[in-house]
Amino acid sequence: MRYPIIIHPDERLLKKAEPIEYITDEIVELLDNMYETMVAHDGIGLAAPQIGKNLRIAVVEVEEGDRFDFINPEIIDRKGTTIDVEGCLSIPETYGTVERADEVTVRYYDREGSEMEVTAYGYLARAFQHEIDHLNGKLFIDQVIEIIKPEDLERYMEEHADD
Numbered sequence: 001m002r003y004p005i006i007i008h009p010d011e012r013l014l015k016k017a018e019p020i021e022y023i024t025d026e027i028v029e030l031l032d033n034m035y036e037t038m039v040a041h042d043g044i045g046l047a048a049p050q051i052g053k054n055l056r057i058a059v060v061e062v063e064e065g066d067r068f069d070f071i072n073p074e075i076i077d078r079k080g081t082t083i084d085v086e087g088c089l090s091i092p093e094t095y096g097t098v099e100r101a102d103e104v105t106v107r108y109y110d111r112e113g114s115e116m117e118v119t120a121y122g123y124l125a126r127a128f129q130h131e132i133d134h135l136n137g138k139l140f141i142d143q144v145i146e147i148i149k150p151e152d153l154e155r156y157m158e159e160h161a162d163d
Contacts, residue, residue: 001033002040003051008091008139017049017056017135019072023113027057031069031111035059043089045127047134050090058131062124073108073132075101076117084126085148085156086140095153096144100129 006012020027030053038046038059047058061067080102087095105119106128120128130140148156 002037003033005037005041005089006050006052008088008141010090012052012054013049013090013134013139014137015049015054016137017047017054019056020109023071023109023111027055027071028111030055031057031059031071035061035067035069038089041089045131046089047131049134049137056135058135060124060127060131062127068118068128069111070106070128070131071109071111073106073128073135075104075129075132076107077103077105077119079103082122082126083145084123085153085160086126086130088130088140090134091139091141093150094141095148095150096141097146097148098126098140098143099145100126104128106132 034046034051037051044062045058045060048055056072058070078101081099082102083097083099085095086098102125103121104125105117107117110116
């Protein structure tokens with residue numbers, strides 16, 4: 001089942017999401033539906049608040065077949081910084097540069113209820129931080145250094161390909 005994406009400035013995007021106490025069949029089904037919704041909208045990440053669910057769950061897939069289902073994720077370590085371009089399904093046609101940690105370690109529960117830790121670098125680390133920010137009621141536009149117009153995005157990316 002695909003969900004409609006909540007669009008900024010909807011107040012639901014600004015609330016801190018509630019932790020999951022029990023991983024039920026409904027939560028697992030929600031993760032699968034969120035993934036389907038994310039893929040249908042050509043995204044690489046989706047947090048539950050973006051579909052109107054005030055729950056601390058998110059899905060991320062930067063590389064096909066390398067899917068992360070996060071339940072109650074928290075960043076437990078950050079290293080380095082980097083500035084890169086971000087966009088968001090909840091803020092269509094808006095792009096901008098954001099400074100984030102270049103490496104993060106995230107502790108979370110998987111769909112089976114096992115506590116997990118993963119360390120990510122570069123673009124994957126950026127995606128993790130972006131989605132966890134959503135769970136904390138934070139949007140990337142609140143951290144933007146430079147707005148990039150949609151018509152300038154391709155040129156900007158080419159000019160900064162070696163950054």
